[in-house]
Amino acid sequence: MAQVQQAERPAEPERRRAASSSSEGVTASAGGARHWDDQPQRVVAAKVSTVHRVREIWAARELLGFLIRKELKVRYKSSFLGFLWSFLNPAMVLMIYFVVFRFIEHTTVQNFAIYLFCGLLPWNLFNTALLSSAGTLVANAGIVKKVAFPREVLALAQVGVAGCYFLFQTCILVLFLVGFRVMPDWKYLPVLLLAVVVDLVFSAALAVALSALNVYMRDIEHLIQVVLVALFFAEPIVYPFSLVGKRLADHHLVWLFLANPLTSMVLAFQRCIYGNVAGAVKPLNPGALPVIATYSGMFYLELLGVVLLGSLVLLYLAMLIFRRVEGNFAEEL
């Protein structure tokens, strides 16, 4: 029988060399030999604490940036108008509502286009974030199944994309304001900024929860579309606040209207941007009602503060739900 010696096998690992020819840059960053005690220890277990998870998501913020950029690049990649669509789409929606309510409903609201735009801005942010995040885990099944990263980032990226569109639309609004010679009520700028933050947190909370649940109940993706259409009319976006406010006030039910988190954001936007338009706060003719809500700045801040707290609690719950169902994503997709 043949006598065969064992082939050389790497036995004693040498200490890692400072740099090898092709991975020079990388190893250099590690600074040569590594000390294992310095290495962070990662734990994969059934239960992970929220703090730990938040830290992981924070560590993945660069990834979040890449995902948002990817989404912006890819979405309109093969279309003729390309990136223009992100401007055209909301502009056309705005036009449709404008035509319907100005010429068919004969609304008496001054500068109706601006009024519409104020309400549509926070709504569009919420709407696009939810619509695209609900299906994002399913759409990205390839990564979810094969790569380990905090998957909440996928849902958050959709919120981020919606935030980018929000910024584009804000640019158009500025053009509108210049065109119509409308000056926002700068006193209420803090209210507006707070509303943007609240909008982002609220959208993120629902986006994270819905994206996770949609993996198990794929209807959510479709159901959410209908729900959002209905929800659109629950805020005074296409109709003046006074229309509903007056009637509800008679029954002491305004709080019901304000309990809708989105209403508080819409009202804040309107108060800041539309506040200086004639008839917005002070009625044009006696007997008429102001178009928008006429609460004090403090009231807006308090209302939004409450919604923000609620949204944060919601976000915490959403992350709990997400983590609870996350363990089996790779299997369910």
Next chain:
Amino acid sequence: MPSAIEVHEVSKRFRLYQEKYTSLKERILHAGRVPHHDFWALKDIELEVAEGETIGILGRNGSGKSTLLKCVAGVLKPTKGEIRLRGQLAAMLELGAGFQPELSGRDNIFLNASLLGMSRRDVAKSFDAIVAFAELEEFIDNQVRFYSSGMYVRLGFAVAVNVDPDILLVDEVLAVGDERFQQKCMERIHLFQREGRTIVVVSHAPDVMRQMCNRVAVINSGQIVTVGPPGPAIRTFREALLDAGESIGSTPVLDEAEEQAASSAEAIPSPPPLPTQVSSGRRVRITGSRLETSVTGRSNLHPGEPASVVVDLEVSETLEGVAFGCSVWASNGALIFDYDSGVPERLPAGHSVVTFRFDSVPLLDGAYTVNIRVQDPGGGTVHARLEPAAKIVIENPGTAVGIAALPLHVELTPMTPGGQPA
């Protein structure tokens, strides 16, 4: 030595549903009584991987080896237990997972590396190295959807190895690209080993394990059967698991032969198809085959031991000018040996026995398939063939690695200063 990976009492349960209810309506209708049964893919796995070690996880399909790897990678979460990892981890579960076809190779490198946990600064630094490794300098700004599948996996591998992982998880993905690139991948893996990085390889191919690993864990039905040096572990795997329910005794033989393959293409041996495939002509029928060895007391051969494949033929009318062919295949489909006796012989009507005698089978660890043919000299017409005619399992008590047991002797001769043997 500190351990890089500690797997502690890890169990993973999968719910298997007879009918999966994924819609809301069905969920409500069947709330709480969805027919399912629990399947434990992993049961109380305990495993420690030391720093700088290369460990193989060996198991059959469905044994749970990939589930274990996915748990370590953090893609799946264990139902019970925990896994502690020290250091940066890169998992090659699927090369190029998450590549966006619409984006350029450049954008995909950044996105993918960032998915694997690399910072933008580090990607920028090793960007050129990644592109050079993938050999995609020309196409890096093209959309990935125009890439060939080879380019795709090359880029995937290049990104994964350049993440500079302390722990690398590999799931049967080394068989990518052409032979030259595979070699490059193996070289990179060996470099990683020399650099003292920890590598976990999952495979069902024992040969790969033998070549790469310091230790092998054999896993079956979600439990670790044995952990140890590759040789004994692979032997356990072969004996206990692979050969279970696989025996070559009396081979079933098909009665009516189809049209015999008379094309000249028969001269080129085809890879061994399984299960048994018999094609007999009208005049020659193979009625049985068996493996005869001189070993007693064990089922497997050692390298270099003799073996014979004995085949029974039933011939309906006397044939002139018949030759015999024989081929030996490795389990991965590689042809090791093909032979045509070439000498025309007379095959009388009635029962004949043909013995294919190997004086020595100088092969190393593995299961080898022997196929035989009754044919014209040169293989123009095949009268009958049997695939497989026998399976030879070689178990190497020595330490050599590879396919062939080459008769090597190493001699050391100290020399005197005068150049004479001391």
